[in-house]
Amino acid sequence: MNESNEIRELKETIDMLQEQLMHAQRLTALGELTGTTTHEFNNILTTIINYAKLGLRHKDEATRKKSFDKILIAATRAAKITATVLAVAKNRKQTFEPTNLISLVEDTLLLLEREMNKYRITVEKKFPPAITGPLPDIMADGNRIQQVLLNLLINARQAMPNGGRLVIKISYDEENEMVDLVIRDFGCGIPADRLPKIFDRFFSTKTGPDESGKGGSGLGLASCKSIIEQHRGVIRVESSEGIGTAFTVKLPTVVRIKLLEEIGDSETPSPAHNS
Numbered sequence: 001m002n003e004s005n006e007i008r009e010l011k012e013t014i015d016m017l018q019e020q021l022m023h024a025q026r027l028t029a030l031g032e033l034t035g036t037t038t039h040e041f042n043n044i045l046t047t048i049i050n051y052a053k054l055g056l057r058h059k060d061e062a063t064r065k066k067s068f069d070k071i072l073i074a075a076t077r078a079a080k081i082t083a084t085v086l087a088v089a090k091n092r093k094q095t096f097e098p099t100n101l102i103s104l105v106e107d108t109l110l111l112l113e114r115e116m117n118k119y120r121i122t123v124e125k126k127f128p129p130a131i132t133g134p135l136p137d138i139m140a141d142g143n144r145i146q147q148v149l150l151n152l153l154i155n156a157r158q159a160m161p162n163g164g165r166l167v168i169k170i171s172y173d174e175e176n177e178m179v180d181l182v183i184r185d186f187g188c189g190i191p192a193d194r195l196p197k198i199f200d201r202f203f204s205t206k207t208g209p210d211e212s213g214k215g216g217s218g219l220g221l222a223s224c225k226s227i228i229e230q231h232r233g234v235i236r237v238e239s240s241e242g243i244g245t246a247f248t249v250k251l252p253t254v255v256r257i258k259l260l261e262e263i264g265d266s267e268t269p270s271p272a273h274n275s
């Protein structure tokens with residue numbers, strides 16, 4: 001075998017291993033998601049059981065109505081959570097489609113509500129005001145972007161072991177046709193010498209999964225970066241030790257993707273270029 005063949009074979013092996021690694025990361029993310037939702041589910045079931053008992057105990061119309069209302073809200077939430085997990089589990093292919101980032105963030109927060117309460121994290125949402133009109137859709141694979149959101153939000157939560165504020169800001173960058181997302185925590189921060197390493201595969205300062213079974217593999221940010229790059233977006237970090245960290249993710253709108261396509265950018269994700 002000559003040298004160029006050998007190099008080609010090595011490259012193929014590396015590609016295959018990278019693909020397997022991404023697959024493993026997706027499974028880890030799915031495992032974490034299932035863990036989160038099982039807890040969340042238990043919580044919802046407790047609500048349903050308690051209101052069913054209340055409705056049975058009290059025969060008056062008002063209490064019964066309230067009980068049914070509460071049961072319906074809780075059950076609807078449970079159905080939505082199951083739908084999300086099933087969508088993540090089923091979706092192996094990448095499907096880029098027009099997606100509303102606000103809805104995606106809201107759905108993700110729904111999955112983490114109990115966890116954030118447990119760790120005394122207050123989530124502040126700074127979304128564009130309704131008067132500015134609807135936020136333009138981004139061209140995205142919703143499941144993958146949700147994987148990014150989960151990792152960034154869980155990292156933020158883990159950076160504030162004693163609770164704290166978590167700010168999620170979404171805005172429209174009209175000039176560049178991008179939607180910007182900032183996830184800011186007021187946690188431990190990242191020392192300057194460590195910042196260049198955080199997107200490296202297997203870089204982690206966590207000793208292992210925490211009591212919620214999360215963190216420690218060092219694959220979270222590496223996969224966030226590769227997912228965002230597949231979307232032709234960018235991810236940046238700013239951090240001050242002891243003050244906090246902000247991750248900024250910029251994702252192209254459908255309009256920008258169309259423009260890029262028109263100028264012949266073949267790598268651009270679009271419904272016509274699903275892989």
Ligand SMILES: Nc1ncnc2c1ncn2[C@@H]1O[C@H](COP(=O)(O)OP(=O)(O)OP(=O)(O)O)[C@@H](O)[C@H]1O
Pocket residue numbers: 151155156159185187188189190198199203204205206214215216217218219220221222245
């Ligand atoms: N919001 C944050 N605040 C402080 N440090 C952070 C934050 N986000 C990431 N880090 C640092 O970057 C490292 C890498 O993060 P990454 O998400 O890739 O891995 P991880 O959270 O350790 O493990 P996992 O693969 O399970 O997500 C973390 O171990 C931590 O040291």
Ligand SMILES: [Mg+2]
Pocket residue numbers: 151154155215216220221
């Ligand atoms: Mg992580």
